[in-house]
Amino acid sequence: MVPPSSTSLASQRAERRIAVRLPLRVRGRDKRGVIFEEETSSENLCRSGAAFVTRFDVAIGSNLEISIPFSHYASRRTESDFETHGRVVHVRDSDSDGERMVGVQFTGPRFQRVFRSESAA
Numbered sequence: 001m002v003p004p005s006s007t008s009l010a011s012q013r014a015e016r017r018i019a020v021r022l023p024l025r026v027r028g029r030d031k032r033g034v035i036f037e038e039e040t041s042s043e044n045l046c047r048s049g050a051a052f053v054t055r056f057d058v059a060i061g062s063n064l065e066i067s068i069p070f071s072h073y074a075s076r077r078t079e080s081d082f083e084t085h086g087r088v089v090h091v092r093d094s095d096s097d098g099e100r101m102v103g104v105q106f107t108g109p110r111f112q113r114v115f116r117s118e119s120a121a
Contacts (some may be wrong), residue, residue: 015046028064030056042068047112049086049105053094058102062088066104068111084108 020042027037036056043051050066058064068082086104094101 015048017044017046017049017051019044022068024050024052025067025069026052026054026064028056028058028062031059032057043101045111047106047110049089049103050111051101051103053096053099054102055099057100058088058091060088060091063107064088064104066106082109082111084111 022042022045024040024042025037026040027035029035038054038056040052040054043053045051064086066084066086070081084106085108086106088102089105090103092101093099
């Protein structure tokens with residue numbers, strides 16, 4: 001039998017996530033209300049959300065500002081960074097000591113770029 005939280009998470013995820021590492025800048029408040037900003041990278045993403053590792057303790061339901069700086073790797077330097085807001089939908093301990101894997105659902109603009117999975121390369 002599948003736990004209810006797994007069932008609801010699977011039904012919420014209508015799009016396939018792609019395993020790709022892109023630089024992310026994440027801003028928000030941790031569980032204590034302390035403002036943070038962190039440079040990290042995506043573990044996977046789709047048009048409507050992303051997962052990444054953070055050293056901050058964020059709560060489910062928290063709102064975050066997320067930026068993917070295209071200028072670091074884009075061949076066309078005229079492309080602007082992707083900026084959006086997201087809501088934390090899951091948090092679990094990461095394989096790295098003291099870090100957490102965070103999944104966010106974009107509540108602002110959706111991600112429109114297309115990438116191949118790094119595992120397919």
